[in-house]
Amino acid sequence: MPVWVFVLIILFAGVTFASHFLFPSVRWFFRKRAERVIARVNERLQRPIEPFKLARRYDMIQRLIYDPEVTAAIVEHARKEKIPENVAFEKARRYAREIVPSFSATAYFSIGIRLARWLSKSLYRIKLGAFDRKKLSEIDPDATVIFVINHRSNMDYVLVTYLAANAGALSYAVGEWARVWPLSAIIRSMGAYFIRRKSRGALYRKVLARYVQMATRGGVSQAVFPEGGLSLNGMLARPRMGLLNYVVEDFDPEAREVIFVPVALNYDRVLEDTILIKADRAGNRKFRPPLFPVLGRIARHIWFRVTRRFNKFGTASVSFGEPLELSKYHATEDTDLTAAIATELMDRIAKVTPVLGVPLVARHLLAQGPMPQADLEQAVAQSIASLNDKQLPYPRRKPDELVADAVMHLADRRLIASIGDKLTVTELGGPILTFYANSIAHHFSADAAVEGDYAALAR
Secondary structure, eight states: OOHHHHHHHHHHHHHHHIIIIIHHHHHHHHHHHHHHHHHHHHHHOSSOOOHHHHSOHHHHHHHHHTSHHHHHHHHHHHHHHTOOHHHHHHHHHHHHHHHOOOOOHIIIIIIIHHHHHHHHHHHSEEEEOSOOHHHHHTSOTTSEEEEEEOOOOTHHHHHHHHHTTTTOOOEEEEOGGGOSTTHHHHHHHTTOEEOOTTOOOHHHHHHHHHHHHHHHHTTOOEEEOTTSSOOSSSSOOOOOOHHHHHHHHTOOTTTOOEEEEEEEEEESOOTTHHHHHHHHHHTSSOOOOOHHHHHHHHHHHHHHHHTTOOOOOOEEEEEEOOOEEHHHHHTSOOTTHHHHHHHHHHHHHHHTOOOOHHHHHHHHHHHHOSBOHHHHHHHHHHHHHHHHHTTOOOOOSOHHHHHHHHHHHHHHTTSEEEETTEEEEOTTHHHHHHHHHHTTGGGGTTOHHHHHHHHHHHO
């Protein structure tokens, strides 16, 4: 027997042994290990991980592409494009593989949560704003909970993941920015699913819609950003109906309740603020952070940490609004139900948007011009009292401490300067302070003069 034939026989025997005995045993070992991790995690979660989320990714992809509605969309796409159905089928499979996550409980709870906690607490002072513990605890444990969040920064994902760690594993809708290796694999393992913000193809929309609807019916806790992107000017944007409409269209009050929980975030420092402001001035949403300046900032940040000169970026605060039960709205005869729900959710987010030191100081310096720090403290104290009277979220710190901290952060960035005994907004600081003041402008909408100043500065 030739040596090469013998080598081939040994190789084939080795492959056969591995595929029939070794690989199944290894998969069984890791599967049992994962099941033990999930069992331990579920004991401390308010909402245990849903079986839908734990299904194998391959099985979910098969279930999605063979869904009757997706099959009908494939046939229609093939007819319209005049292509064979098997070509349209492969296109739908490609979309499904792009969308469906590969959730790992170990990655989410052992790595993701710890990293989110460390990153959040190392960069910011975390403050919980409006939070009605009783109402949130009364949410039906069998209902599908969807957190609806305003989008201020890419830190939003990290912050909400950390603060909702005990509630359960959240599934995020993530834009195309994250579809780069190895980030895409990490994000998929955290249970997030990718969406194309600007896709207009009927086949893609149907595949995405059916995945969202399956996840909702499966009880998966989700987190969505209805604005469809980061705020470029600090204000709340008009909601986009896409993902909300998928949920509303497929809702069956007899099957499972869907509860939307409004979540409002605000920051003393948005890491991407200058990039977002530049995109707003350019009049488009196409912004890509320049690589070398970003790397330079990261290196500078690491150096400050090593030399222990790093001060946190102020406060980051999260508030939870009043939950909205879809069944109560679904019973109404509103002609555009999704638009009504989206508007109500954005109103509830606006109502509980946290008021922080930097936005509050920015508001007064822009509206009232240069002033001594003592006068600024008095003006801030009056604003806090006004917010308290209206039962709106207001800072819990003393006005002098709040102003001193905000002034320090703004002065470090050269956004304000002391000229004589007065604090003045610099030329660099005008647009940036406007960005932060806009985040709380709706709480003071009765002050028409302030709104006029914002509009003038924004132009």
